[in-house]
Amino acid sequence: MKRMGRTRRWTAGAAVVALVLTACGGGEGDAASAADCELGATDGDLNLYNWADYMDPELLAQFEEEFGVEVTEDVYPSNEELFARVESGGAQYDVIVPSDYMVDIMIQEDLLMGLNFDAIPNVDNIADEFAAPPYDPDLEFSVPYQWGTTGLGVNLSVIGDVEPSWDLVFDPEVAGELGGRISLLDDPRETMGAALYWLGHDPNTTDEDELQEAADVISASRDWIAAFESNQYSDLLLGGETVVAQGYSGNFLDNFGDDEDYAYLIPEEGATIWTDNMAILADAAAPCTAHTFVNFILDAQNGAQLTNWTYYASPNEAAEEFIVDDVLDNPAIYPDDEVLDNLFFLEDTGDSERFYTDFFTQAKS
Numbered sequence: 001m002k003r004m005g006r007t008r009r010w011t012a013g014a015a016v017v018a019l020v021l022t023a024c025g026g027g028e029g030d031a032a033s034a035a036d037c038e039l040g041a042t043d044g045d046l047n048l049y050n051w052a053d054y055m056d057p058e059l060l061a062q063f064e065e066e067f068g069v070e071v072t073e074d075v076y077p078s079n080e081e082l083f084a085r086v087e088s089g090g091a092q093y094d095v096i097v098p099s100d101y102m103v104d105i106m107i108q109e110d111l112l113m114g115l116n117f118d119a120i121p122n123v124d125n126i127a128d129e130f131a132a133p134p135y136d137p138d139l140e141f142s143v144p145y146q147w148g149t150t151g152l153g154v155n156l157s158v159i160g161d162v163e164p165s166w167d168l169v170f171d172p173e174v175a176g177e178l179g180g181r182i183s184l185l186d187d188p189r190e191t192m193g194a195a196l197y198w199l200g201h202d203p204n205t206t207d208e209d210e211l212q213e214a215a216d217v218i219s220a221s222r223d224w225i226a227a228f229e230s231n232q233y234s235d236l237l238l239g240g241e242t243v244v245a246q247g248y249s250g251n252f253l254d255n256f257g258d259d260e261d262y263a264y265l266i267p268e269e270g271a272t273i274w275t276d277n278m279a280i281l282a283d284a285a286a287p288c289t290a291h292t293f294v295n296f297i298l299d300a301q302n303g304a305q306l307t308n309w310t311y312y313a314s315p316n317e318a319a320e321e322f323i324v325d326d327v328l329d330n331p332a333i334y335p336d337d338e339v340l341d342n343l344f345f346l347e348d349t350g351d352s353e354r355f356y357t358d359f360f361t362q363a364k365s
Helices: 030-035 057-067 079-087 100-108 121-125 188-199 208-221 233-238 249-256 287-297 300-310 317-322 350-364
Strands: 046-051 071-076 143-155 182-184 225-228 244-248 262-265 271-280
Touching (some): 046 079, 046 287, 057 071, 057 287, 057 300, 071 079, 079 100, 079 188, 121 287, 121 317, 143 188, 143 233, 143 300, 182 233, 188 208, 188 350, 208 350, 225 233, 233 249, 249 262, 271 287, 287 300, 300 317
Parallel strands (some): 182 244
Antiparallel strands (some): 143 262, 143 271
């Protein structure tokens, strides 16, 4: 497994994709126009494809006012849905926000535009530990956006003080006693990964027997699972429809606020750490506006505003002085070394990606 290093550095030995690239991704047309983009240039309105609840609306309004364009934002529940829609040609977006392993996949499929950093000077604000990720070693196609973990949101007033464990969703003697009030993410890699952590397997395994075992665990859990949900899981938890929910750190922490009845747990068997990234699609209709938007988000104060709104950690080192103490000092957002040592990145598993999707689809049906 690939663990998160003590200083949040990428683990040595990760698969590095070596590609021979042109200045802007090897294409013509839109890619060539991106190479000509100047700092602050716009060439049309912006279409943003993002995760739900992952962008401060005030930042979008500021961008629109400053650059005289309109921003339309659509959302997706998983990297796999993002990929399927983009690959099929049914999505006309400029900027997308794929996770680490999905960046690797989309680079290999020639779906991303090479970045022109003359138009993105704020890339210098990225912390050194995020500047050479294994999925895009020279940040030629992507820049880090936010990072966080995937764990469990719990209603302590119902389940009491509990150990941070995947037992809460997979162990019949624990989860089975919660009256069908549990939700899991509708996400092949994350939810299969959770089952693999619980079983003691590598969350990036390509062993079909281990994947079948994980799928069997998820299938058995359907007896007490209320929903597979990637967008409204915290709402279900806060509304009392569930008492345990798998989900993303910042979404829970932002919605919990100061309510001590709720907590975010990082399971002790292991959990996923991820970096989401901004990238520009190879066929973006407004590549210059897209570059300007990426640079806007990487501004130190804008990066801090984003993190203060999302409650996810920022890879933007220059932003840290503007991040509020309640966020910067929260160990659930910025985990300590002991927790970091038990966090793992999801990697591109090549041809086995389809097995994760197929096994997961069968398990939840």
